[in-house]
Amino acid sequence: MADKEATVYIVDVARSMGEKRHGRSITDLEWAMQYVWDKITTTVSTGRKTANVGVIALRTDDTSNELQDEDSFANISVISHLKQFLMPDIRKLQNAIQPSHTYKGDAISALVLAIHMINTHCRKLKYKRKIVLITNGTGLIDPENVEDIKDKIKEDNIELFIFGPDFDDVEWGVKEEDKDERKALNEKLLRELANDCPNGTFATLENAVANVDIPETKEVRIVPTFKGHLSLGDPGQYETALRIPVERCYKTSVAKPPSASSFVSQSGTEAGQEGGPSATQEAGQGDGTTNVRTSRTYQIDDESAPGGKVDVERDDLAKGYEYGRTAVHISQTDENITSLTTYAGLEIIGFIDQDKYERYLHMSQVSFITASKGYKKGSLALSSLIHALYEAEDYAVARLVIKEAKPPILVLLAPYMTNDFECLLEAPLPYTEDLRTYRFPSLDKVATVSGKIVTEHRNLPTKSLQESMDQFVDSMELDIKDDDGDTVEGLPIEFSYSPVLHRIQSAIKWRAVHPEDPIQEPSAQLTRFSHPEEDLVAKSKQELENLIAAADVKKVPPKTKGRKRNREAEKPLSGLDVDALLNLEPKRAKISPENAIPEFKQLLSRADNVDTINDAVKQMTDIIENQIKHSLGDANYERVVEGLGTMREELVDYEEPALYNELVRDLKEKILGEKLGGDRKELWWLIRKGKLGLIDQETSERSEVLADEAAEFLVPS
């Protein structure tokens, strides 16, 4: 469990904070709040009751705090006491944080107040205590008692952060010219204060805000996914079996973005159109929205029923499986009849050579296997296995059952060691059924139709292409730098952040604070690896140019893809001219319904004028309409979709989009007008799904239909 947290933010709202300086487009206060909002919303998004936040405004017009009886605490207002921050607190804070009309108010007093707040709230309990002070340092700061404050911060183990706009910061490289004398003095005081605290940080605001962009990764509690024995041999049968007690937990596991809940606006009108996007109240609580739930009903096929289906009651249903198209019912007493009897364990099957393992066979996430804690002998035994694998350059293959009656998986066990840690890394391996045997032609030779193997071919690189590629690859060797500019060994995994996860999270945080503003672009951190670095591109420019020249790659213009007019006829392997034979079959001028698609295509391929195409389309349309009319329920729908799709493809290829558009307009009217044997809405849904609507200009140059019109055509009216 994460520790309880108590963080107090002290924000300077003096009149001077409302000014824009040094050519910045935002005021100092707005700038400061970028940091504060990010931190607060990050805390809110955890949803943790034990992550508490308090806010103090410094240099306010009035005074409102527990210690206000003393003069030194004037012009300080507690906006929020320490508590779990929720949306109303965010709204309250938004209204409260405005530049004041005063310059009065003592930052050190605010610190004392913050310490006091933390003390009252946390008492002696275990908390992560933190104070963040942001001020421009222009006011009068009373250095009295500073030493006592340092001691108190030390004693309470409070983390202290002090930031300010244009504070001098050697590390970050900021130095304000012509700095106001008092500000310089205050900066010195605050810097010393922070530096004298064991957990103190003093930095210029720019530095703090820049770090806001770096996504925070969430630490997940370690939970073992298996506790049992790593064994070699069967201890039940043989005295020579070896067993080591081990635990398994994840090394990698994909962090998912938060999931959204569904709702609709109660009135049933389009929710988004009323007030635009906004942070709404709890869904279903008087804000005109209501949550959505799902309900399931069940149907079976029944040819005698209208529509071919009837509803059945949930209570009449039992559990079962499909074997082919046969339903196999499993009675409750036999519930586990199909599962294999297994017992938990990690059993070594054998060993393989590291260099003969194909890395792409890893099937999913990787886990740590460590010796169970407290068994030193076990960790010694496991260590000998880890080192032996490492030295012999082997991996072990093992059978893992994580719990009794769970299916066994085969896993790879690889040795892994650092200076103070050793383990096996476990990666699941594929079974026979997991590997699909699609075959692909060789990439370094080409087999011709006659069976000859050639090594020179348009699909194979020439010597000069290969050389250019070699040089290009060498010139693009990555040199990855970490935040400090040091070269990183290996791949940049620790600097790459899940783009979708963090984008959604920051959008939620942003909208919570800025309900009326549009969402922001993704932060540069998230797309850092979306393009090669400019330096690298510049460095390999020449090699790339050579490669492009040697590759001679030509883009196929989209509109000539698969163009059929005047193309060469398709021929079988022998090259026989089948079209000539087809021409000898006179009866094929009329498309027969049972062989419609081939005959339609063949008619088109022989067409020498538009009339023939027209006629073919007309015949085909009649056949399709007949199929619809005589379809029992949805029986013919897939055939109709295939016929329609074929016509669409062919007419795009033959550059006659108008013919298709005309027929599909007509067909839509007939289907929705129930002129083809009653309610055929489901067919229209299938046509929509297959995107068989109008051919637009993007698909065919000759079309007069715009993309918008084509899209609208498919929308149900």
Add this chain to the structure above:
Amino acid sequence: MADDSYAREEELNEEEEVDESSFRAVKDAVLFAIDVSSSMLNPRPSNNPKKPGEESPTSAALKCAYHLMQQRIISNPKDMLGVLLYGTQNSKFYDEDGDGSADLSYPHCYLFTDLDVPSAEEVKELRALAGNEEEVRGILQPSEEPISMANVLFCANQIFTSKAPNFLSRRLFIVTDNDNPHAGNKALRSASTVRARDLYDLGVTIELFPISQPDHEFDTTKFYDDIIYKTAPSDGEAPAYLQPDMKTSTAQGDGIELLDSLLSSINSRSVAKRSIFSNIPMEIGPGLKISVNGYLLLRRQEPARSCFVWLGGETPQIAKGITTLLTDDTAHTVEKSEIRKAYKFGGESISFTPEELSSLRDFGEPVIRIIGFKPMSALPIWANVMHPTFIYPSEEDYIGSTRVFSALHQKLLKDNKLALVWFISRKKSSPVLGAMIAGAEKTDENGVQKLPPGMWIIPLPFADDVRKQPPADFTVAPEPLIDAMKQVFGQLQLPKGVYDPERYPNPSLQWHYRILQALALDEDHPGEPDDKTIPKYRQIHKRAGEYVLEWSEKLDALSDKMFGGSPERSTLVKRGPRDSNGDEGSSEQPSKRVKTESGSSDIDGDIKKAMEKGTLSKLTVATLKEFLTSHGRAAAGKKADLIERVEQYFEDKS
């Protein structure tokens, strides 16, 4: 119904193999057309003394079809399979059933298994036919008059047209030993080529499984080169120059060998090639793009989920669930288009418009963009979160893609390098940072491809996906102990030191379907499962036993020396004095059993004694639990349950 489709559409996961550009259903239909002539029925004895038995080409083909049928029920439960026999004396087609006399649409064509998702009954029938069982043997009577291939092909055409409309993949598997069916008849021959062209235009691919006769090599140039086209027009994904390699796949040999070679040839084409994305640009550098297709060659095959079965009728029927969205308060039906999404935040909901929501996931058009290269050694063995994507070049969008891809492939293989890529597989799918590595082509001893040449993109974990290491004891083993361990596994290499997935069928998946098959066909329980993943215990004992004992002695000695003064502490169980001193030798019967955990050897003994005396109930729950856990058994529940499970354990062992 329409709602149901909506729901299904929503469930479409990013992984799903959908061809967005096509209106066709991503399904595969395979129709076997098996020649039943007297030469095909003639049993061929096996020449291999190790594998005796005889087999006729027809029965080998039927066995293959049966095998494929069973396999596809598991791996492609939505795909169809049919078996058409031709050249038979009898004919059968939908509502026609005749003996070869007049007025048949397709004489001498016997549609034995209609093209459909197979039913249990059809599995049983095909098995009977393949097993040459009495009651069905009569079907395999060769016709006396010559048959027309044009007729057979049109028969297949009609089956595909009516039973598998709009399928993305439709394949006709012809198994025959007759390389020239219409040698003397030009008209019949040209009719066949026309019917073959119809099939081609319909989008049906013909795959030929030729069988050579003992005295005659099958010659495709005589007839079949006029029948078979390079690729079906709908199969836009197949590389343009991919030829059916009939030369290598001609089934030869006798008896069982024939069956084996036919089986491997059919297996290698059992799955229709389906891409997960096609023609997306691979940006090698700014200004240099090629097009590639992506395939899921590795994916965990899970048993189909359980479903609801309606038992009200004569036969059990599968009930389809239909999901309707309702408002929570008034239970009004809600259209998908009305739904808005919101996130919980600070006790309230933060909402976005659908456009905003979708733009949050939008990081640009699909692309594979190379951002640099690194040595393979930079890829840690742990950097993995899911299966890889296989990619292969396509000439569709960029002419010359294949040669550029090939050059890159060869370079990465030669220098053992990887490319770091920014990878968006389809619009609005999450971008990943991937390691793209080159995979070399691997073939088996017969030259059949086992692993294809191409690139694999391994999605890397993001910083968010990497977990910290668990706390663990850190005791580095001294060199002698390591050496002793090396001795142990030096004896236990898997064949050739390689992991070969083909040797390990998924035991729980196979078992699940074997039981279902037995239930569906009302057969006896199949007895013991065949589980290839269970280690070969006897072999391990024989080969490595001695070395394990040596290692164990060293371990005991070292452990005494290193931790001897401070006996192991465990909060779990009381342990015997012998064990806590780490002194195994002092007990009456020195146990050689190699165990590194303390205490449990005692527990095993205690439990066994208690079991014999019937005093299990006197043991503590902790002891029972530790015993069960150490034997891989569930250890949750009340004491009575635990005792029952301990008893079960000894029952299983006896």
